[in-house]
Structures are given as structure tokens and as C-alpha cells.
Amino acid sequence: xxxxPEGVIKSRISLRVDEPEQSHGTINWAETxxxxxxxxxxxxxxxxxxxxxxxxxxxxxxxxxxxxxxFSTDSxxxxxxxxxxxxxxxxxRIRSVSLNDAGKLQLNATGSIDREQLDxxxxxxxxxxxxxxxxxxxxxxxxxxxxxxxxxxxxLVNWAIEYELERRRADLCDP
Numbered sequence: 171x172x173x174x175p176e177g178v179i180k181s182r183i184s185l186r187v188d189e190p191e192q193s194h195g196t197i198n199w200a201e202t203x204x205x206x207x208x209x210x211x212x213x214x215x216x217x218x219x220x221x222x223x224x225x226x227x228x229x230x231x232x233x234x235x236x237x238x239x240x241f242s243t244d245s246x247x248x249x250x251x252x253x254x255x256x257x258x259x260x261x262x263r264i265r266s267v268s269l270n271d272a273g274k275l276q277l278n279a280t281g282s283i284d285r286e287q288l289d290x291x292x293x294x295x296x297x298x299x300x301x302x303x304x305x306x307x308x309x310x311x312x313x314x315x316x317x318x319x320x321x322x323x324x325x326l327v328n329w330a331i332e333y334e335l336e337r338r339r340a341d342l343c344d345p
Contacts, residue, residue, distance in 0.1 A: 273318030
């Protein structure tokens, strides 16, 4: 049995147990991640265990901005309901995202989500300790938010800073 810190796994990982015919520096040796040697994990090694859950963190961020929010109790595509100043209720889906090696946050809306029953996606990036608000109608299947500037981007760029929850607070509060 093996225990891998969250930061080690990008989209997938393979662990090598036997010596390969050709050795290279990118091998993930299984013995490095043996469960007995990794347990209990130190918070510095797997800071996911030291963090609050994504939903709790997002609700804390909403509360700090004086935005009333409640958990949905029904089996629906949204996670939280937010009340605007005029009493209108908004439906938000909470998701967690990670910062990729290209300096982007990527949100994929799966086909199983009924987007017509959603007003916003409220995403949280543990790597940056930041919440972002994205309108359900602002993208089709995928949206990428660029965090770091680079010379390699082309065309339209969705800058993450423009989607920060604090900056978009009015979208949730005012009609």
C-alpha cells in the first residue's frame, strides 16, 4: 500500500517497483511512497490534510464578504444557494481546482451537470488560497484562468485576478 501527497499527482502517476532496462531521472519509485514510511503524513508533506475542506473555505470567504449562503439539501446540480440584496436566490456549484505547471487554473464543466440550473461556479484553489467566481454562461465546456504572465499565451486571456471572488462580489449581491 502506498500514500502519495496530493501535489505529486498531476493527472496521473505510475510507480516503478522493478529496475527498468533504461534508467532515467523521472522514475517514481514505489518505495518512496510506501504507506508505513509515509504514515502519519506531516502537514508540510501533505498540506491537504491541514487545509479546511473546499466547501468550508468557500463558505468562509462568502461570509467574510457578508454574502448569505446556504447548503443545498436537495439532489440538484448546485452546492450552495446565495441570496442577493433584492431577495433573488442564486445557485452556485463549488469546485476545487489546482494551479497547473503552465500557470493556469482550469475548470471543466462535465456534461452531467445541468448548467441551466446553475448561475455560477465558485471555485477554490488551495495552491493560491483563493476563491474565484465564474458565471455558468461565461464558458462552454472549459475555462482556463491565467495566474502567471508568460510570453507564450495567444489570443484571449482570462486573467484569474479578474475572477477573484472579492472583485466579483457585486455579481452575487446586486441584481
